[in-house]
Each structure stands twice: as C-alpha cells, then as structure tokens.
Amino acid sequence: MQETPRGMRLHIGLFGRRNVGKSSLLNALVGQEVSIVSEIPGTTTDVVTKPMELKPLGPVLFLDTAGVDDSGVLGLKRLEKSLAAFERTDLVFLVSDGAWDEYEKHIADNCREHGIPVIAVMNKIDAWQPAEAFLNIVRAQVPEVVFVSAVQKSGLDELRQAVVRNAPKDFLDNPALVSDLIGPGDQVVLVVPIDLEAPKGRLILPQVQVIREVLDADACALVVKERELGDLMGKLKAKPTLVITDSQVMLKVNANLPVDVKMTSFSVLFARWKGDLETFVQGVHALDALPENAKILVLEACSHHPIGDDIGRVKIPRWLRQYTGKKLEFIFAAGHDFPADLSPYHLILHCGACMTNRREVLGRIMAARKQKIPITNYGLVIAKSQGMLERILSPFAAFA
Numbered sequence: 214m215q216e217t218p219r220g221m222r223l224h225i226g227l228f229g230r231r232n233v234g235k236s237s238l239l240n241a242l243v244g245q246e247v248s249i250v251s252e253i254p255g256t257t258t259d260v261v262t263k264p265m266e267l268k269p270l271g272p273v274l275f276l277d278t279a280g281v282d283d284s285g286v287l288g289l290k291r292l293e294k295s296l297a298a299f300e301r302t303d304l305v306f307l308v309s310d311g312a313w314d315e316y317e318k319h320i321a322d323n324c325r326e327h328g329i330p331v332i333a334v335m336n337k338i339d340a341w342q343p344a345e346a347f348l349n350i351v352r353a354q355v356p357e358v359v360f361v362s363a364v365q366k367s368g369l370d371e372l373r374q375a376v377v378r379n380a381p382k383d384f385l386d387n388p389a390l391v392s393d394l395i396g397p398g399d400q401v402v403l404v405v406p407i408d409l410e411a412p413k414g415r416l417i418l419p420q421v422q423v424i425r426e427v428l429d430a431d432a433c434a435l436v437v438k439e440r441e442l443g444d445l446m447g448k449l450k451a452k453p454t455l456v457i458t459d460s461q462v463m464l465k466v467n468a469n470l471p472v473d474v475k476m477t478s479f480s481v482l483f484a485r486w487k488g489d490l491e492t493f494v495q496g497v498h499a500l501d502a503l504p505e506n507a508k509i510l511v512l513e514a515c516s517h518h519p520i521g522d523d524i525g526r527v528k529i530p531r532w533l534r535q536y537t538g539k540k541l542e543f544i545f546a547a548g549h550d551f552p553a554d555l556s557p558y559h560l561i562l563h564c565g566a567c568m569t570n571r572r573e574v575l576g577r578i579m580a581a582r583k584q585k586i587p588i589t590n591y592g593l594v595i596a597k598s599q600g601m602l603e604r605i606l607s608p609f610a611a612f613a
C-alpha cells in the first residue's frame with residue numbers, strides 16, 4: 214500500500230482549529246495509531262503528509278495543515294500559508310468541534326474558489342449538541358455536514374460515504390485493472406470461452422478492457438478459448454506472467470496450468486477495480502456460515518436480458534446450493550436498484566459491475582458494512598465454491 218505513487222492517491226486536506234481532534238479523527242478512520250500533529254502545535258505552518266489506506270476507498274494522502282487558535286489577523290495570516298496545500302488537495306475535511314466563524318468561512322470560500330469539494334466534519338459529537346441555528350450557518354457555506362465522534366468511533370462510515378459522494382470522479386474510477394500485476398514484455402494469457410452466452414461477433418467489455426490495459430502496459434496479450442490453452446502452453450517458450458480466465462472455466466484452466474503460474478479471473482480483477490477486493494474476500498467466507506433458507510441478494514449492475522444458463526440467475530445459485538448443501542433463496546436487483554434495508558439478507562452478491570462505476574459499488578459496499586451484511590462478488594463465490602480461491606488470489610500481494 215505504501216508503494217502506491219502519491220499521484221495516484223486521493224489527497225485529503227485536513228483543516229481545523231487546534232484541538233478539534235484532527236489526529237484522533239485520522240486514527241479512528243484508519244484504525245491505527247499515527248502521529249501527524251506538529252511538534253510545536255499552532256506555531257508551525259508546515260503541512261504534514263501521511264499516506265494511508267482508507268478502507269474501502271483505497272490509498273489516500275492526508276495533508277494535515279496547521280490549526281490556529283484565533284480567528285483574527287494573525288490566524289488568517291497563518292491560514293494563508295496552509296491554504297497553499299490547496300494546490301495539491303482533492304478534497305477537504307473542515308473539522309469543527311463547535312466553533313464556526315471567519316476561519317471556517319475563509320476555508321469554505323477558498324474551497325469554492327478552487328473548486329475543491331469540502332466536507333464539514335462536526336467532531337466530538339459525543340460532547341456537544343449543535344444548535345439548529347449553528348447548523349444553518351454551516352450548511353449555508355458547506356452543504357455536506359457529517360457528525361463524528363472520533364473517541365466513540367461513531368459517524369466514521371458516514372464520513373467514508375461522504376468521501377465517496379464528494380471525491381473527484383477520477384480517483385474512484387481509475388485504480389489499476391491489471392497493469393500493476395504485469396510489466397513491459399510480459400506474456401499475459403486471457404482465456405475466453407465462446408459459448409451460447411458469448412455475444413455474437415464480439416468480446417465483452419471486461420475482456421476488451423483487460424486487453425487494452427495489457428497493451429497499455431507494453432505487455433503481450435494472448436487470447437485463447439479454454440480448449441486451446443493446453444496447446445498454447447505447450448508452444449510457449451516461457452511461462453506466462455499471468456493467466457486471466459473467465460470464472461466459468463477456471464477449473465479447466467487450472468487443470469492445464471503448472472501450479473507456479475499465477476492465475477486469476479476477469480471477475481476478480483473487476484472486484485478490485487470496481488469495488489474493494491479485500492471486503493469482497495472477507496464477504497465470501499460468509500458462504501460457510503449461511504443458515505438453512507438463507508436469503509442472498511444478487512445485485513446485477515445492468516438490466517441485461519438473462520439467456521439460457523445465465524451466470525447470476527442460474528449457474529451461481531446452482532453452485533452455491535451444491536457447495537453449501539442448504540436451501541438458499543436468491544433475490545435479484547438490477548440496474549441502480551438497491552434496497553435501503555439490507556437486514557433481510559444473509560449475503561450480498563455483486564456482479565462484475567462492468568456497466569457501472571466504482572462510486573456506485575463503493576456506496577453499496579459501505580451500506581453493507583454499515584448494516585453488517587457480508588458482501589462479495591461473482592468471481593469470488595465461484596472460486597470458493599470450486600476450491601479455487603487461493604489460486605485466483607495468488608497474483609495479489611495482499612493475499613499471496
């Protein structure tokens with residue numbers, strides 16, 4: 214995580230007076246002790262940077278600006294120096310523990326001028342109750358207000374959701390799909406079954422996007438059907454760096470590959486690209502604890518017309534009933550439909566999400582986390598139900 218280039222991280226500027234609890238807010242958000250306060254609080258104007266992993270959003274860089282105690286000329290003068298951090302800030306947390314006057318207004322005005330989204334974080338909410346009149350003033354300047362207690366760890370999911378709502382689109386949509394797993398000159402084998410479900414005369418979007426990214430990485434993409442894989446492997450002079458398969462033929466692919474060749478699936482790449490692989494991997498283990506008659510919510514991110522042995526409607530339900538040996542009820546939601554109340558469900562199963570953006574999937578992940586319902590995706594349940602989970606996660610450092 215620490216190796217993610219800074220330019221790829223969402224830069225979050227932390228603004229707030231001294232002692233509003235910015236450090237404890239960071240500690241609570243990332244779940245680890247970090248030290249970001251200046252050594253001489255309130256007297257330095259340095260911006261302290263701290264790269265972190267903000268789950269489930271991914272890598273971020275917090276820019277902790279110096280707080281000020283006064284809102285007079287001196288305070289604003291110090292603030293001006295901190296505002297230089299705006300040049301590299303994608304999103305601002307404006308933290309308050311009850312005060313809101315010229316200092317906060319100045320920051321909010323600057324955010325607006327720079328076109329930087331800002332979230333007003335009302336911290337220490339366990340210790341004070343904001344009056345309606347106070348909130349009206351805040352909301353007139355910063356419409357997005359989140360109530361947090363870093364001490365009691367409340368409101369943190371709401372803050373993460375606000376980040377997803379407000380972060381610039383590029384940061385949520387463009388993590389690496391496959392390019393971080395390969396390098397120039399590498400051979401990448403893509404296994405693409407051409408069956409009844411395959412659209413006539415073309416490849417599907419995830420396959421095309423992976424091929425494009427392999428080419429962008431100056432690597433070589435070799436595309437075969439599963440039947441030709443063994444033949445191809447026999448002809449290659451060197452083992453491929455990576456094999457990416459359609460989930461439905463992963464067992465056949467596994468049988469044709471030496472154990473030391475790294476292998477994953479398109480669906481797992483998309484679990485990471487469009488959502489959060491770690492959350493989905495945690496969620497897939499809920500399969501082992503499903504009760505009899507468990508309800509599984511299947512989220513299809515588009516309203517495609519299911520044909521034949523549709524993967525989400527027919528095959529996965531069949532495989533999961535076989536794997537668990539339980540009666541399972543599958544409830545389907547398509548497109549942007551997403552129930553607000555997830556409590557009836559024991560597991561949420563997301564499709565590869567090729568037709569939607571990461572922001573929408575992350576919103577769903579966070580809603581599931583908040584309601585403590587496990588969430589995973591198609592590729593991971595297929596891999597787990599076929600005993601392939603370990604192998605298809607082997608290319609990813611976090612699981613290797």
Ligand code: SF4
Pocket residue numbers: 513514515516517564565566567568569
């Ligand atoms: S958005 Fe989901 S359901 Fe629609 S084609 Fe892509 S993976 Fe399948």
